[in-house]
Amino acid sequence: MNSYIQKCEFIVSSILEAQTPEDYISSAERLSDFYAQLVTSNEYLTQDNEVAVKGGVALSGLHAAACVDDFFRTVAFIKGVHKAINKLSDDFPTKTINILYAGTGPYATLILPLLPLFDTNRLSVIFLDINAASIESVRNLTDILGLNGYSLDYAIADATTYVIPEHFPVDLVVSETMHYGLTLEPQVAIVKNLSPQMPTHAILIPQEIHIDFGYSFFAYEPFVSKFADIPKGYNKLQPYEYRKIIDRLFTINKELFVNQVNNDSKIVSSFYPLPAEFSNHPDVCIYTGVTILDDIKLTTAESLITNPYCIVSLLNLAGNSHIQLVYDFSDMPKWLYNLQEQ
Template sequence: MELTTQQLNESIYDATNALLFEEDYLHIKNAIDQLHVLFSGATGVKAGNITDEDIYLPNGKAVSTIKAAHCLKELERTRRFIRGINQAIEHLSDTIQGRTLNILYAGCGPYATLLTPLTPRFTSAQINFILLDINSDSLAAARGLYEQLGLSEYVIDYVCTDATTYRFPHNVQTDMVISETMLNALRKEPQVAIMNNLIPQMRKDAIFIPEQIIVEAVLTRWKEEYNSFTIKDYQPKRINLGEVYCASREFKLPHPVVIQVPASETHNRLDLFTEITVFGREVLTTYNCSLTLPLAICKLENQKKDMAITFEYVMSDKPRFAYKY
């Protein structure tokens, strides 16, 4: 039996409440599955076998429509972003009163995953969206989703363009920008280039999501990491070497950083760790999702003395932290 628009939105509301307030992962998984069934049914885009192509840009790749749909299925990633964005909207609602909040979602994908679940919680008089994606198939799917769900009144515009060059419209006050266009250690995808373009255009009281991205250099040992997966509450012993980069609302492009690496007889793998603060206390830490998996840089075999490694961020079609020692 086909659901009415009201029933669809009630189903989204129930699933969103589970993401916002439940701690039981079975309930959270069921909520994610429920959203996927609704969104894929409305758009025809299913997070199944990836048969489409990424789009390669001067500042990094934009993922394919099906890959973008898959992002919904990462439980901790989705729920932390949904919780953080919900809190950010509530914060702005308390500080900016008397008008509609305008949110730019750069890289919205086919489901506008990080905003659509929140539509039953806020009216279109409270929040409006500009949905932006360089992938025309993804943007068309998002438009179709909003039309089928009866949510078109939330959307100011659908924009098919590169977020690294997009300019804010003069007739819209932008209160929040969301861009989750990254992989672990800020490689391959254009998150840094997008922040470099969009954040300078934002008003001082506007919020960028995620609030902060930290990349750190860490010496690890396989046995310690393995124990953290197999032994309950085990805290792996690591050697933290320092911050390689921090991206935040006070945005600055990465500059070369020299990291001092002590000689170690036990820890022989140099990794980059990523921590993402969505908003407030909503933080994604190591192993929470694909965005925070440690990125192995190199093995330091038979290291008898301290050494220095220089990290430099490469802004190119394949953005990444390059290193030399």
């Protein structure tokens, strides 16, 4: 057996067995080192290929590769994808499981390490990224690891408009193309395009992204700004004690866009009363929670993708009685608000 594969199997087993924060960190660090050893070319790890699509920015190869170091995210997603493949294998014991991985980056981090755990005839994968260099890197990695016995395909395409081939009825779609507060990156536009193309039995990873809104003191909220902060976010930082969650604004899941009749790229909330007294919670904040699959979740500040996001300070809204929040992903995804005067 190829020694890289043996190493890969060892690392992925340690990820799947990880229970404690220390296990999460050490197993993801091993995976990061493994990739750093295998992918060294500047051609794949360039900063120069960030692409703006309708719906957000596709990160450069270098930044997409660095996502492996968002340790809790990486471990939680790999656990979730593994669980999804096992579930589909149990439900369809004789069928090949067709997987679309939309937004692989240069490492295809969330699927590639799992391949050696499954028989070659069980999985068929389309690796898709908008960056040609990232797809070239993934192709190179599958060669190095000797994974060519699997049915693997490669697509350089925009996942916000991609049409899943008819010969590939998809069972699992994996896409982690998100930034906290669902700003900047095109996760929602990608889900909007791909989910109506998924059969009812198919699984979307992440299964749900919850967006809650509340009033808080943003400066006192847990927030991880670099990878080294993440264990702190997970372990030590507590929610700000006067945080007031007001409502769940929406949940992004496979069902959200299936029956959508209009082509709207906005999600608009109701009007909510603004608090009269807010010295302990002067900011309008958005909280992102990710359910990767069932019980595998990431909550506030466990990962860079679940940091809280501040929309506006209440100090700037004097003279108004109500606020309405608008998530607009028609272009660069962003938060807007409308006000009702007193």
